[in-house]
Amino acid sequence: MRSTAPPARGQRAWQVFGAAGLAATVVYVLDLSPAVNAACFLIIGLGAAVACFAGPRRFQAEPRAAWPFMALTGLCFVAGVVLRPTVTAEPLLADAMIVPGYVLLGVFFAILLRARGSIKRHAVLDGLIVGVAGAIASALLLAFPAAAIEGRPAIESVLAGLYPAFDVVLLALGINLTFTARTWPVSLSLLVSCIALLIAGDVAYSIIGTYGFTYVSPVFDTPFLLTFTLLGVAALHPSVVELGHADRHPVQAWSWRRMLLLVPAVAAPFVLLVTSGGSFTARVVIGAGGAAIVALLLLRAISAVQAQVEAQLHSEFQAMHDPLTGLPNRRSIAAAVEALVTTTPAQGPARVWVTFLDLDGFKWVNDSWGHDAGDQLVIEVAARLRVALPAGTALARVGGDEFVVAYVGEEQGALRLVDGMQGCFSSPLPVRDTEVVISASIGLAHAPGGGDPAMTTEALLRDADTAMYRSKSEGPGRATIFDTSMHDRVRERIELESALRVALNEGQLHVVYQPIVRLETGRPHGAEALVRWNHPQRGAIPPMTFIPVAEESGMIGTLGTWVRNEALHQLAEWRADGTVDGDFYMSINVSPKQLAEPNLPLIVSAELLRYGVPSSAVALEMTESVMVDGGGVAAKVLFELRELGLRLLVDDFGTGFSALGYLRRFPVTGVKVDRSFVSGLGDGGEDEEIVRAVVAMSRALGLSIVAEGVETRIQRDALAAVGVTQGQGWLWGPGVTPGDFALHWAADRHVPGPAPLTAGNS
Numbered sequence: 001m002r003s004t005a006p007p008a009r010g011q012r013a014w015q016v017f018g019a020a021g022l023a024a025t026v027v028y029v030l031d032l033s034p035a036v037n038a039a040c041f042l043i044i045g046l047g048a049a050v051a052c053f054a055g056p057r058r059f060q061a062e063p064r065a066a067w068p069f070m071a072l073t074g075l076c077f078v079a080g081v082v083l084r085p086t087v088t089a090e091p092l093l094a095d096a097m098i099v100p101g102y103v104l105l106g107v108f109f110a111i112l113l114r115a116r117g118s119i120k121r122h123a124v125l126d127g128l129i130v131g132v133a134g135a136i137a138s139a140l141l142l143a144f145p146a147a148a149i150e151g152r153p154a155i156e157s158v159l160a161g162l163y164p165a166f167d168v169v170l171l172a173l174g175i176n177l178t179f180t181a182r183t184w185p186v187s188l189s190l191l192v193s194c195i196a197l198l199i200a201g202d203v204a205y206s207i208i209g210t211y212g213f214t215y216v217s218p219v220f221d222t223p224f225l226l227t228f229t230l231l232g233v234a235a236l237h238p239s240v241v242e243l244g245h246a247d248r249h250p251v252q253a254w255s256w257r258r259m260l261l262l263v264p265a266v267a268a269p270f271v272l273l274v275t276s277g278g279s280f281t282a283r284v285v286i287g288a289g290g291a292a293i294v295a296l297l298l299l300r301a302i303s304a305v306q307a308q309v310e311a312q313l314h315s316e317f318q319a320m321h322d323p324l325t326g327l328p329n330r331r332s333i334a335a336a337v338e339a340l341v342t343t344t345p346a347q348g349p350a351r352v353w354v355t356f357l358d359l360d361g362f363k364w365v366n367d368s369w370g371h372d373a374g375d376q377l378v379i380e381v382a383a384r385l386r387v388a389l390p391a392g393t394a395l396a397r398v399g400g401d402e403f404v405v406a407y408v409g410e411e412q413g414a415l416r417l418v419d420g421m422q423g424c425f426s427s428p429l430p431v432r433d434t435e436v437v438i439s440a441s442i443g444l445a446h447a448p449g450g451g452d453p454a455m456t457t458e459a460l461l462r463d464a465d466t467a468m469y470r471s472k473s474e475g476p477g478r479a480t481i482f483d484t485s486m487h488d489r490v491r492e493r494i495e496l497e498s499a500l501r502v503a504l505n506e507g508q509l510h511v512v513y514q515p516i517v518r519l520e521t522g523r524p525h526g527a528e529a530l531v532r533w534n535h536p537q538r539g540a541i542p543p544m545t546f547i548p549v550a551e552e553s554g555m556i557g558t559l560g561t562w563v564r565n566e567a568l569h570q571l572a573e574w575r576a577d578g579t580v581d582g583d584f585y586m587s588i589n590v591s592p593k594q595l596a597e598p599n600l601p602l603i604v605s606a607e608l609l610r611y612g613v614p615s616s617a618v619a620l621e622m623t624e625s626v627m628v629d630g631g632g633v634a635a636k637v638l639f640e641l642r643e644l645g646l647r648l649l650v651d652d653f654g655t656g657f658s659a660l661g662y663l664r665r666f667p668v669t670g671v672k673v674d675r676s677f678v679s680g681l682g683d684g685g686e687d688e689e690i691v692r693a694v695v696a697m698s699r700a701l702g703l704s705i706v707a708e709g710v711e712t713r714i715q716r717d718a719l720a721a722v723g724v725t726q727g728q729g730w731l732w733g734p735g736v737t738p739g740d741f742a743l744h745w746a747a748d749r750h751v752p753g754p755a756p757l758t759a760g761n762s
Helices: 008-030 034-058 067-086 092-115 121-147 154-178 186-209 218-236 238-242 256-276 280-320 330-343 362-369 371-388 411-423 453-473 485-506 543-553 556-577 600-611 624-629 632-643 660-665 687-701 713-722 738-745
Strands: 351-360 394-397 402-409 429-431 434-436 439-447 479-481 509-518 524-535 539-541 585-589 618-622 647-653 670-673 704-707
Touching: 008 034, 008 218, 034 067, 034 218, 067 092, 067 218, 092 154, 121 280, 154 186, 186 218, 186 238, 218 238, 280 330, 330 351, 330 394, 330 402, 330 453, 351 371, 351 411, 351 453, 362 371, 371 394, 371 402, 371 411, 371 429, 402 411, 411 439, 411 479, 439 453, 453 479, 453 485, 485 524, 485 543, 485 556, 509 556, 509 738, 524 543, 524 556, 524 738, 543 556, 556 585, 556 600, 556 738, 585 647, 600 632, 624 647, 632 647, 647 704, 660 687, 670 687, 687 704, 687 713
Parallel strands: 439 479, 524 585, 585 618, 618 647, 647 670, 670 704
Antiparallel strands: 351 402, 351 439, 394 402, 429 434, 509 524, 524 539
């Protein structure tokens, strides 16, 4: 595994090298002897080359391919500088070493700039502007005077004029490098300083070159020694890992730093025309350079305008399109539907159809494989829908897993369109390294053209959404056409949600308790806490009506906590007054959303302490879907609840997935056989075989078994015959108030046969 913290030795190495470089520079300037000077230069130059090989590799710095070129550059420059004072008769030997070094240095900076993503049009143009200005100045002030010296070989004059050109290229590369940074790590600052020192040293030699000299004093080599020192420190410093990552300014960043570079560059031709523009050659160079700068400025202005236009177009595209799939978004599809409403005749068979599609099982994919897998699934669905829909059909993504299609035509055509959309899910969809099979719930709404386009569009999108939810409530993979009666159901759903909030706040809810008995004795072994709602005007509202509303509206957590506290408080009272014995347990329903709350075990533990109820006296009932859809959070919560000592029961067992693997993987302690299998017992049907199989499986896993919905003695006897030990149902009575439960089911009493109580459904 790659470590992000560099070792201590790596942190000290750059300090040691920097100190050694400064010391060697001082000794070199003292000019004690040619041998000492050569040794100083070799030590620092070769050390810098070794640092360029070893430092970036030690820290795994990118780009790896660049640093060997810099190391070779250092070797070339060392050889040239060491040779120059010793071969004054043949100065070209030193140049033969140095010139390739400039080429290698250019390759290094090109690779580095490419890795930093800085080959940007505006940055290149700005660098060229400065470079052209530098080229004019170096040509007039350095290259031409050096080339004009008489009495030396032409090749020396050419080289004397070539070094300023190298510096101009180096200057342009350095300018581009500075444009890639908002923040300056140490290694980047040192590299820029190396460029500045190298140019300073070359300028110094170019100046003496205008007088015909190739070497004067060790002082002129000081910038090169400092360059090697800073280069070695940059390669050994831990911040070398940051050189491969740019932090660019935006295109229009006309900062004062950039202006300090560009303004002198633009002014350079005019200044040089006054100071050095006497000869015809000088005027030609200044004129050509000035024209080039003007052309580059025009290109820069055009580039800025183009970049602004591209940014504006990109912004407009993003405002109207989904960033994940590239499809139009809700705003865009609303505009498309509005246009269709406007152009479709009010009279005629053609109508505007809006189809709302929602993926079934998308949450399961997200919870099982993560949001990246969910994104991949959405992208694949979008691609299939594009292929399935006729060309020109408006398609948009309007939510996490929701798509909208707009179409103009008759009902038959709209239904064919739906068939094509559903066909997109006939084959598995790839997700990560596997394939999943999902379906889609679809809702359709239609309206004639004409009228108020904005209002019609809003109504179509709303009604199609309503129809989609109706499809989803009827089961996965269904399609429903909106009708006006759905408005009444939606209004009823909203009113019921509002009334439920009032009920929670004003105490309209209460808890009843249905006994769970031992079949062999008929005595109570536990009770299930069941919530009931008596509305002041509507009367009793069945749990099957308001529990789904609580789930969808997010109130299930509040409702579940209230029921749990009521049940625990009642259990504590019954245990205290002897109504129930120590083996009696309270069974409380818990929803999948509650089990997705990581703090639920802590909350339940605190409640048990508050009421003084042992965890072994409490069972939590959950549906099979918790085990199927339960991601990491739900599984962790279940294990923590079991560690507290609570019983965990699977409610309505047999109606869902009923897989043995789920029961083995999760810490459940028992199952409750669904009433649909109990109702057929005694008729000689297959229900008895199903119950027998559930009993055998549960016994093999050491699970307790409770049969729900027991209504007759025949069912009770059949259950006992196959090995079921506990039962719950109207044979022993419905859910009753705490007082009635204590009256009829106290631990020291036994009421044989069905109890004569009539309090609500179980």
